[in-house]
Amino acid sequence: MTTLSPTPRSTLTRKKDRGATDRQALYDVLDEALICHLGLVLDGSPVVLPTGYGRDGDTLYLHGSTGAGNLRAAAKGIDVCVTVTLLDGLVYARSLNNHSMNYRSAVVHGRARLVQDAEEKMHGLHVVTEHLTPGSWxxxxxxxxxxxxxxxxxxxxxxxxxxxxRAGGPGEEPEDEDRTDIWAGVVPVQTTFGAPVPADYVPSDMRVPPHVNRARAR
Amino acid sequence: MTTLSPTPRSTLTRKKDRGATDRQALYDVLDEALICHLGLVLDGSPVVLPTGYGRDGDTLYLHGSTGAGNLRAAAKGIDVCVTVTLLDGLVYARSLNNHSMNYRSAVVHGRARLVQDAEEKMHGLHVVTEHLTPGSWxxxxxxxxxxxxxxxxxxxxxxxxxxxxRAGGPGEEPEDEDRTDIWAGVVPVQTTFGAPVPADYVPSDMRVPPHVNRARAR
Incomplete structure (x- = not known):
């Protein structure tokens, strides 16, 4: 069946010393995805909110969300889990049980702090803005x-x-080896960007600026 | 800046009697998205995991994930938050503060139960499988x-x-009305599917079955 957590090819341990390869894999996932899902506990219950973010070195900056208004009170820090998922493919296997997805996901646990220092807050806004709409700053x-x-x-x-x-083709079972009547393979999934649609108040002779077209090309 | 929760155009209240329009909007988001993010509390901390799911009427079925192994013990039910997000566009405004995203998201709170009844469990697997890879069952x-x-x-x-x-063009501020030097608009974001890649053990003369091509066309 379709689960997102078989075949962990690359797992970072919860240690501070880890290989550069794993660290780069983490950066790659965080830098390629557009949004994250921010999990926190409010009144004892889990809450998961789609949220804008950006990375600067080993710090994630998150845009405070209306839905998490309580975060403003959490100046001392609040336990969060930030998860970022890139779906790369639908995996069709000869057995239903081996159906799966190709994906890359990053899960970050920690205590988020509300940025109070004005300079760092502006920097955080810069990082978040440039992650999603590079060049806009x-x-x-x-x-x-x-x-x-x-x-x-x-x-x-x-x-x-x-x-x-999880990458690559479907898993196989010995009992299905002769089942040449069943198709198996991967349907790639991609995020694509359409042609920019100008706001109606933008002068009709204004060209789409390079930074907007660059964002589309990633 | 980029936040995912400005402009809530449609919000279902936490009441059981609500308009058919809102209910349909909920179904539409849940049926179009491919994966969800499942949030739960483990040892007092939030955990968010990308998870396969499917909808049957007013029930979501979720595929148990390795990472949430503790769920198996939670036969009596566990508080969860399931969030599904469709990113529709990057919104460039004349002010940085009005930069945003177009998106549709559904947030479901409740007590999930581990399905024990064999018949319902098989039905749940059917629903989850057909959500992501329709026709595979x-x-x-x-x-x-x-x-x-x-x-x-x-x-x-x-x-x-x-x-x-959140849909439509960027928000505007009176102070920016004369800033015709700034581009504003929306870059549409879409999920697209590539050509199916057969597993290497699939006979070379086997055609991609219609159900796989149908999945690509959605």
């Missing part, structure tokens, strides 16, 4: 003081992180 | 008793669910 109108006060930024270290990758 | 080799025993299925009702949708 220099192109668009800067954040004014009122806007700056209205947003929250969380910081989370990447000390406790793991990566799981 | 009738095409591939059925689950044998050993495989059946090795998997776990969770069931979660859709009583407590909400949908958030």
């Amino acid at each position: 220099d192109h668009a109108r800067a954040v004014n003081p009122k806007e700056f006060a209205s947003v929250a930024v969380l910081a989370l270290g990447l000390e406790e992180a793991s990566v799981k990758i | 009738d095409h591939a080799r059925a689950v044998n008793p050993k495989e059946f025993a090795s998997v776990a299925v969770l069931a979660l009702g859709l009583e407590e669910a909400s949908v958030k949708i």
Whole structure:
């Protein structure tokens, strides 16, 4: 059946000393994905919210979300789990049980802190903005003081992180070796970007700037 | 900045009586997305795992994940939050603060139960399989008793669910009205499927079956 956690090809242990290869795999997943899912415990129950984020070295910056309003009170830190998933393929096997998905996922555990220092908060907003819409920081109108006060930024270290990758073809069972009547293989899944649609107030002769086209090309 | 929870256009309240329109919006998001993010609390800390799922009426079936092995012990039920997110666009505004994403997300809260009844468990596996790889249930080799025993299925009702949708162009601020030097608009984001890649043991003259091509066309 379809589960996302068979075949962990690459798992980081919860130790601070780990191979550069694993660390790079973590960075690659975090840098390629567009959004994360932020998990936290509110009143004893789990809450999972889709959230914008960005990475700077071994720190993730998260954009404070309305739905997690309680986060603002958590200036001292709050246990979170940030999960990022890239779905790469649908895996059809000869047995239903070996049906699966190709994917890369990163799971980060830690205590997120609300960024209070103004300079770091602005830096965090920069990192989050450039992750999703690279080039916008220099192109668009800067954040004014009122806007700056209205947003929250969380910081989370990447000390406790793991990566799981499933890639390649379907698993096989000896009992299915002669079943040449069953198709098996992978349907690749990709995230693609369409042609930019200008807002109706943008002058009709204005070209789409290079940074927007670059974002599409990734 | 980039946040996923501004502009909630459609929010289901936590009441059992709600409009058919909202309910349909919930179904639409759940049926279109491929994976969910399952949040639960383990040893007091939040854990978020990418997970396969499927919907049958007002029940979500989830494929038990290795990473959530403790779920097997939770036969009496465990509080979970299941979040499904479809990213539809990158929203570039004239102000950084109005940068955003177009998305549709569903958040389901509830107490998931481990499905123990064999008939319902098989039904749950059917629902999960057909969600991600429609047509495979009738095409591939059925689950044998050993495989059946090795998997776990969770069931979660859709009583407590909400949908958030952000669509359309970027937000505007009066102070930016004259800034015709800044591009604003939306870059659409889509999930697309590549050409099926057969496993190397599939006969070279075997055509890709219709159910696999149908899955690509959605």
